[in-house]
Amino acid sequence: MSEFCIPYRYETYFTTDVFAPANDVLWRALQGGGATMPARVFFVVEEELLQFYPDLPVAIAGYCRAHADAICLVAPPLLQAGGEPCKDIAVSLRLCEAFLAARLCRQSCVVIVGGGALLDAAGFAAAIFHRGLRQLRIPTTALSQCDSGVGVKNGVNYLGKKNLLGCFAPPLAVINDAAFLRTLPPAMVSAAAAEAVKVAMIKDREFFAWLVAQASAIMAGDLAALAMMVRRSAEIHQRHIATNGDPFEYGSARPLDFGHWSAHKLEMLSEQRLSHGVAVGMGMLIDCRYAVLMGILAKDVYTALRALLRSFALPFDGAVLELRDAAGRRLVMAGMEEFREHLGGQLHITLPTAIGAKIEVTTIDDERMNEAMDLVLRDK
Ligand SMILES: NC(=O)c1ccc[n+]([C@@H]2O[C@H](COP(=O)([O-])OP(=O)(O)OC[C@H]3O[C@@H](n4cnc5c(N)ncnc54)[C@H](O)[C@@H]3O)[C@@H](O)[C@H]2O)c1
Numbered sequence: 001m002s003e004f005c006i007p008y009r010y011e012t013y014f015t016t017d018v019f020a021p022a023n024d025v026l027w028r029a030l031q032g033g034g035a036t037m038p039a040r041v042f043f044v045v046e047e048e049l050l051q052f053y054p055d056l057p058v059a060i061a062g063y064c065r066a067h068a069d070a071i072c073l074v075a076p077p078l079l080q081a082g083g084e085p086c087k088d089i090a091v092s093l094r095l096c097e098a099f100l101a102a103r104l105c106r107q108s109c110v111v112i113v114g115g116g117a118l119l120d121a122a123g124f125a126a127a128i129f130h131r132g133l134r135q136l137r138i139p140t141t142a143l144s145q146c147d148s149g150v151g152v153k154n155g156v157n158y159l160g161k162k163n164l165l166g167c168f169a170p171p172l173a174v175i176n177d178a179a180f181l182r183t184l185p186p187a188m189v190s191a192a193a194a195e196a197v198k199v200a201m202i203k204d205r206e207f208f209a210w211l212v213a214q215a216s217a218i219m220a221g222d223l224a225a226l227a228m229m230v231r232r233s234a235e236i237h238q239r240h241i242a243t244n245g246d247p248f249e250y251g252s253a254r255p256l257d258f259g260h261w262s263a264h265k266l267e268m269l270s271e272q273r274l275s276h277g278v279a280v281g282m283g284m285l286i287d288c289r290y291a292v293l294m295g296i297l298a299k300d301v302y303t304a305l306r307a308l309l310r311s312f313a314l315p316f317d318g319a320v321l322e323l324r325d326a327a328g329r330r331l332v333m334a335g336m337e338e339f340r341e342h343l344g345g346q347l348h349i350t351l352p353t354a355i356g357a358k359i360e361v362t363t364i365d366d367e368r369m370n371e372a373m374d375l376v377l378r379d380k
């Protein structure tokens with residue numbers, strides 16, 4: 001027998017004003033990749049960011065000039081429209097063409113500046129070009145800074161299926177720049193809060209208490225508190241991916257998807273009227289109410305969760321939950337089988353047993369789940 005065993009390592013840095021010439025985080029992170037110096041770097045920047053940061057391309061070019069010993073900017077930053085429509089194989093392939101035109105080689109690094117969708121699409125392009133270039137992520141939404149941007153997944157939507165094409169590609173580094181959080185609309189802060197509450201609920205009691213104490217400040221625009229929420233959430237997400245023994249998701253258990261089996265379905269049933277964050281909040285409440293009914297969670301935890309979600313402006317929107325088929329069965333219940341199919345193998349649903357503690361269950365009592373939904377709708 002011969003063995004193949006290699007470790008992966010990358011850092012998530014937390015900083016402010018990453019492109020200020022005096023900020024050393026980016027060029028130090030690029031040095032960590034083992035590429036010949038100066039690192040050949042290509043930037044993909046989310047075009048919509050220019051509404052808020054019109055000088056971004058100039059700041060990037062200035063930063064690279066100021067650190068010319070460490071960074072060689074091989075082309076002007078490429079501007080690419082972001083958001084969900086950019087998660088398209090055609091966009092990833094166009095980016096590969098731009099990489100070719102810029103003569104990127106296996107010593108090059110693609111730096112992606114944008115939201116989770118652009119990170120997914122451009123990260124995928126970087127991961128397939130020349131069998132994978134180094135990629136450094138600079139997430140600019142609170143959600144991508146505290147969840148999607150710090151992980152190892154890339155992907156685009158295809159044949160009407162979300163993330164059908166993609167790959168696992170650990171980045172060279174992730175840089176979370178708190179300055180980008182200044183321009184986020186409240187709904188995008190709420191969306192990130194839903195994922196922060198999720199990890200707190202299943203992994204970190206202290207963080208949950210901190211969120212309860214800070215929610216109103218965060219929603220009132222306290223940037224330091226928002227940056228702290230993002231940081232704690234990113235750390236917990238990343239620690240989970242690094243230490244749970246399944247970073248490339250071969251198994252069927254996915255604790256970070258707590259509350260998501262119904263959330264994905266609710267988003268779809270609402271025709272995207274419900275945001276991912278609001279749907280995740282609803283999904284967590286439903287599963288917690290079910291856990292209370294099953295006698296594994298104290299009711300006051302459910303009540304505390306409900307109050308916390310409200311303070312992050314994540315309402316419970318009952319109308320979608322009441323959509324039923326001709327036999328009177330709630331449409332959302334189909335989400336359970338879709339979730340199992342997506343993960344493959346046996347059904348695994350994560351249920352909290354206390355704040356900061358969880359179990360995985362492999363069967364769900366449909367009748368009890370329905371009852372839980374009735375109760376969530378009735379609870380005020
Ligand atoms: N790879 C993963 O592990 C993973 C995990 C979870 C989610 N995701 C993906 O992430 C995507 C969602 O990402 P998202 O929530 O970051 O949204 P997004 O990428 O769709 O961005 C939404 C919008 O935010 C705006 N924006 C970006 N930065 C901004 C800023 N600093 N200020 C103001 N506006 C800004 C942009 O106009 C953009 O169009 C989904 O496609 C989802 O599938 C990936």
Ligand SMILES: [Zn+2]
Binds near residue numbers: 195276
């Ligand atoms: Zn989510």
